[in-house]
Amino acid sequence: MxxxxxxxxxxxxxxxxxxxxxxxxxxxxxxxxxxxxxxxxxxxxxxxxxxxxxxxxxxxxxxxxxxxxxxxxxxxxxxxxxxxxxxxxxxxxxxxxxxxxxxxxxxxxxxxxxxxxxxxxxxxxxxxxxxxxxxxxxxxxxxxxxxxxxxxxxxxxxxxxxxxxxxxxxxxxxxxxxxLPQREVAAGLAEVIKYGPIADMAFFDWIEAHIDALVARDGAALAHAVRRSCEIKAEVVGQDERESGLRAILNFGHTFGHAIESGLGYGQWLHGEAVGCGMVMAIRLSQRLGGVDAAFAERLIALIARAGLPTRGPGLGAERYLELMRVDKKSEGGEIRFVLIDRPGSAVMRAAPDALVREVLAECCDPA
Amino acid sequence: MxxxxxxxxxxxxxxxxxxxxxxxxxxxxxxxxxxxxxxxxxxxxxxxxxxxxxxxxxxxxxxxxxxxxxxxxxxxxxxxxxxxxxxxxxxxxxxxxxxxxxxxxxxxxxxxxxxxxxxxxxxxxxxxxxxxxxxxxxxxxxxxxxxxxxxxxxxxxxxxxxxxxxxxxxxxxxxxxxxLPQREVAAGLAEVIKYGPIADMAFFDWIEAHIDALVARDGAALAHAVRRSCEIKAEVVGQDERESGLRAILNFGHTFGHAIESGLGYGQWLHGEAVGCGMVMAIRLSQRLGGVDAAFAERLIALIARAGLPTRGPGLGAERYLELMRVDKKSEGGEIRFVLIDRPGSAVMRAAPDALVREVLAECCDPA
CATH class of the missing domain: 3.40.50.1970 (Rossmann fold)
Structure with missing residues (x-):
């Protein structure tokens, strides 16, 4: 019942x-x-x-x-x-x-x-x-x-x-x-958490307050998380079905995440795990570009960790990461375009200097 | 120039x-x-x-x-x-x-x-x-x-x-x-001829009058054939892009033709050759269902032959033809739906009794 x-x-x-x-x-x-x-x-x-x-x-x-x-x-x-x-x-x-x-x-x-x-x-x-x-x-x-x-x-x-x-x-x-196995719950929470920094800081606050309930699969908490996530996604997709612009913000954490997935071989990490860890790198890159401060970056990273997700990237080596990210679908003319947070609750798509990306990879990943 | x-x-x-x-x-x-x-x-x-x-x-x-x-x-x-x-x-x-x-x-x-x-x-x-x-x-x-x-x-x-x-x-x-090799010219003419019985008898008359010039690749004749074919196709596609109805008439001859192509192995007959021969069978089936008389069927078959196309189907055997046609994209619930001529210049999609289809296959194909 x-x-x-x-x-x-x-x-x-x-x-x-x-x-x-x-x-x-x-x-x-x-x-x-x-x-x-x-x-x-x-x-x-x-x-x-x-x-x-x-x-x-x-x-x-x-x-x-x-x-x-x-x-x-x-x-x-x-x-x-x-x-x-x-x-x-x-x-x-x-x-x-x-x-x-x-x-x-x-x-x-x-x-x-x-x-x-x-x-x-x-x-x-x-x-x-x-x-x-x-x-x-x-x-x-x-x-x-x-x-x-x-x-x-x-x-x-x-x-x-x-x-x-x-x-x-x-x-x-x-x-x-x-x-669902617990590892799959955590992987799903990565995509729930994502909606906060890109679109809805009130939802982010709610996730923070309910992260333990979500991890423990409290029915009411999961129901709200599913519903609010679908609402945000529906709104974005309704405005840009074929990703000519806005929809790309849903890929926050995915540029780094896809590199982890294909760099390690598909199936080593779950997609959500790679996205969770990718958000760590993406928020650190956003921080370096002035979109968020260190306190916000650490708040997001702490939430990702509490969800049970990895927060350190595998040691593929910076050059391999860059090579993998250059074939990302958002790239244009060989230039990698990241989804970054320009202020909490708002995302933009932009390029970033390779030097800054290398700094982030050095900070957030295991040594090669 | x-x-x-x-x-x-x-x-x-x-x-x-x-x-x-x-x-x-x-x-x-x-x-x-x-x-x-x-x-x-x-x-x-x-x-x-x-x-x-x-x-x-x-x-x-x-x-x-x-x-x-x-x-x-x-x-x-x-x-x-x-x-x-x-x-x-x-x-x-x-x-x-x-x-x-x-x-x-x-x-x-x-x-x-x-x-x-x-x-x-x-x-x-x-x-x-x-x-x-x-x-x-x-x-x-x-x-x-x-x-x-x-x-x-x-x-x-x-x-x-x-x-x-x-x-x-x-x-x-x-x-x-x-x-273009001559065989490819003939194959293309099959799709040109197709537009006559399904949509435009004036164009059919023109093709009949110019078939020798077309086979000999007269520039002006080919230019008119390409242009008028594209006009008819543009009009049909403009009304029904995703083939929810009308567009299916462009598949006249294709149900039998696809069976020839996949039955013999792709590449044995050119697509246009299979469609030319498929139109022979489709017009004989139309004749049996009262859409056209014997004189019109023979007029179309003569034109197909003058284009240099085969007019007798390979001997796959009737059961194999039926089996192959049942997986055609126009089939529904295992019932084959043919594009047939209901009067010269007009096509409809409909099912036909297997017995009639067998008669047509016996008449138009080599023995198995």
């Missing part, structure tokens, strides 16, 4: 004919009403992974049975290391071998990797079929399932091959957070 | 903020003015193949030099058999190893395979970079370069993985048709 604070609520991503709702609450996955009014089709394919499918796939299939003549389940291997072409192609293989048509609806049941790959498969299969996000990790509920960014990794860079492709609906079932 | 009838003309695909011009004329590829007002970027990548690049890549690179700081050329292997993931990935490899950013402009220099793959690479690289179509085959100029359909093949079906993604511009340089 859901407590009142966990009762389902909904908000909306406003993108004209591509608008869609985000439902947040308990018991959503297994409730057939969660799937009302989806596009009609004879077939559904639930894409999940070997860890999540045993926990929730059956409940989802049962709930979908009344709406689709056939419901198939595909289990992908788990983890960022598999966010690649062969795994993506296994989704196409499944769709084609089941005779999926242009109306078949895909359901992404899992974390960010499952959501990014299922969304990209939906974008490409027969040039586009509908899909629904069923995020089961905190990170996916507060960030990656919302806003229509889909992608796979390339050995030379993270999320390099993808599409902007919006889901029909996002269902954030808070019950799934109970089964 | 261009003759008056070959002077550059332009028309427009009208898709709101995704609108773009199609320029048709002589000497366009090597004229720097053809590339005026493209999005600013420091890098361009010209994607071509091993047959076309030696003929035209140098002229294109020279014309682009004033506009882009660096211009790279990538040669793909030639032919439909290579319209697959490994070849697509070689475009991503080239972009990433050259340090291409989000503004890099791709140029698709070649036929339909190069255009479809370069367009899909542009759709996916960093979730979308600008691209320009430089079609060098008749088929690409009259059909595949216009309208934003991009894709690669999957072993289980043609064009199964792709995107609707519009180019910035299409340059149809009529000079390139002079170097």
């Amino acid at each position: 859901a407590s009142p604070s966990l009762a389902a609520s909904s908000l909306r991503i406003d993108l004209a004919e591509r608008s869609y709702p985000i439902l947040i609450g308990s018991g959503l996955l297994s409730d057939p009403a969660s799937y009302d009014d989806l596009p009609a089709a004879s077939m559904a394919l639930v894409v999940s992974n070997t860890v999540v499918a045993p926990l929730y796939a059956n409940a989802v299939v049962q709930a979908l049975r009344g709406r689709f003549k056939t419901v198939h389940v595909l289990e992908l291997p788990d983890g960022e290391a598999h966010k690649d072409w062969p795994t993506l192609n296994s989704i196409f293989d499944a769709l084609l071998s089941h005779g999926a048509d242009r109306k078949t609806v895909l359901f992404a049941l899992g974390g960010g990797v499952v959501g990014d790959m299922t969304g990209f498969a939906a974008a490409c299969y027969m040039r586009g079929v509908p899909f629904v996000q069923l995020p089961t990790t905190l990170l996916a509920q507060v960030d990656s399932s919302v806003g229509g960014k889909t992608a796979i990794n390339h050995p030379l860079g993270k999320n390099m091959i993808g599409a902007f492709y919006q889901p029909q609906r996002v269902l954030c079932d808070l019950d799934t957070l109970r089964t | 261009a003759s008056p009838s070959l002077a550059a003309s332009s028309l427009r695909i009208d898709l709101a903020e995704r609108s773009y011009p199609i320029l048709i004329g002589s000497g366009l590829l090597s004229d720097p003015a053809s590339y005026d007002d493209l999005p600013a970027a420091s890098m361009a990548l010209v994607v071509s193949n091993t047959v076309v690049a030696p003929l035209y890549a140098n002229a294109v690179v020279q014309a682009l030099r004033g506009r882009f700081k660096t211009v790279h050329v990538l040669e793909l292997p030639d032919g439909e058999a290579h319209k697959d993931w490994p070849t697509l990935n070689s475009i991503f490899d080239a972009l990433l190893s050259h340090g291409a950013d989000r503004k890099t402009v791709l140029f698709a220099l070649g036929g339909g395979v190069v255009g479809d793959m370069t367009g899909f690479a542009a759709a996916c690289y960093m979730r979308g970079v600008p691209f320009v179509q430089l079609p060098t085959t008749l088929l690409a100029q009259v059909d595949s370069s216009v309208g934003g359909k991009t894709a690669i093949n999957h072993p289980l079906g043609k064009n199964m993985i792709g995107a609707f993604y519009q180019p910035q511009r299409v340059l149809c340089d009529l000079d390139t048709l002079r170097t």
Whole structure:
């Protein structure tokens, strides 16, 4: 039985004919009403992974049975290391071998990797079929399932091959957070914390006051964190769907973070761990450029540490970091562009002198 | 020196903020003015193949030099058999190893395979970079370069993985048709002929009257055929960019044609050859359903033969044809939907009884 604070609520991503709702609450996955009014089709394919499918796939299939003549389940291997072409192609293989048509609806049941790959498969299969996000990790509920960014990794860079492709609906079932490993809770908190310095210092204050409750998975605290994160993301994405400007602020900590992920090999650190540590470097760079003072930087770093996230970068060496960051999608003409805090609650995208970046890397990373 | 009838003309695909011009004329590829007002970027990548690049890549690179700081050329292997993931990935490899950013402009220099793959690479690289179509085959100029359909093949079906993604511009340089092998001219004429029965019987009459001139590559005849084909396609695509209805009529002959292509193995027959032969079957099926009389069917088949195209399907066996057609993108719930002529100059999409389809296959194909 859901407590009142966990009762389902909904908000909306406003993108004209591509608008869609985000439902947040308990018991959503297994409730057939969660799937009302989806596009009609004879077939559904639930894409999940070997860890999540045993926990929730059956409940989802049962709930979908009344709406689709056939419901198939595909289990992908788990983890960022598999966010690649062969795994993506296994989704196409499944769709084609089941005779999926242009109306078949895909359901992404899992974390960010499952959501990014299922969304990209939906974008490409027969040039586009509908899909629904069923995020089961905190990170996916507060960030990656919302806003229509889909992608796979390339050995030379993270999320390099993808599409902007919006889901029909996002269902954030808070019950799934109970089964999440603690490391995944911390990784998700990195993306929650992110929204404070870039957009909403009142939310930042709230996170600081509730960080222990969040780490301990207090239901009411998580419900508020998911809802407020989705609200901020919805507002930003509604203004700039395809990241021609504003939306880039959501990548705070991600330039350094992506370098950690691809430098160590995908899957060594969780995405949220790399982002948490990337925010440490990004706030130190912001501090050097005068956007925030040392006290604010240390406040943010302390919060990242309290979430259970690493605050020191791996020793890849400064040149390797710079090389990896130059292929970041925000780079232009070989110049790295960082998302930096120009004052608490406000972010900008800008270049920074290599010398300052090297200072930050020396300060924040293990020796090479 | 261009003759008056070959002077550059332009028309427009009208898709709101995704609108773009199609320029048709002589000497366009090597004229720097053809590339005026493209999005600013420091890098361009010209994607071509091993047959076309030696003929035209140098002229294109020279014309682009004033506009882009660096211009790279990538040669793909030639032919439909290579319209697959490994070849697509070689475009991503080239972009990433050259340090291409989000503004890099791709140029698709070649036929339909190069255009479809370069367009899909542009759709996916960093979730979308600008691209320009430089079609060098008749088929690409009259059909595949216009309208934003991009894709690669999957072993289980043609064009199964792709995107609707519009180019910035299409340059149809009529000079390139002079170097085209005769087999490619015939293949292109299949898509020219197609526009008659589905949309414009006056154009059909004109093609009949000029088929010998077209086969002999008379410049004025080709210029008119390219222009009128692009006009019809622009009108259809402008009304239905993502093929929710009307646009499907452009696939007349393609349901049977795709079955030939994937049944024989990609690259055995040219796409246009398969479409030409597919129109023979589609018009015989239309005749059986009362849309056209025998005289019209025979008139169309005679024209296809005069273009130098095959009019008898390979002996795959009826069951194999049906199986291949059931995975066509127009199928729904396992029911094959054909584009058929309901009266000369007008097409509809509809299902047909398997028994009638078998009759048509028995009549139009070699024995299995």
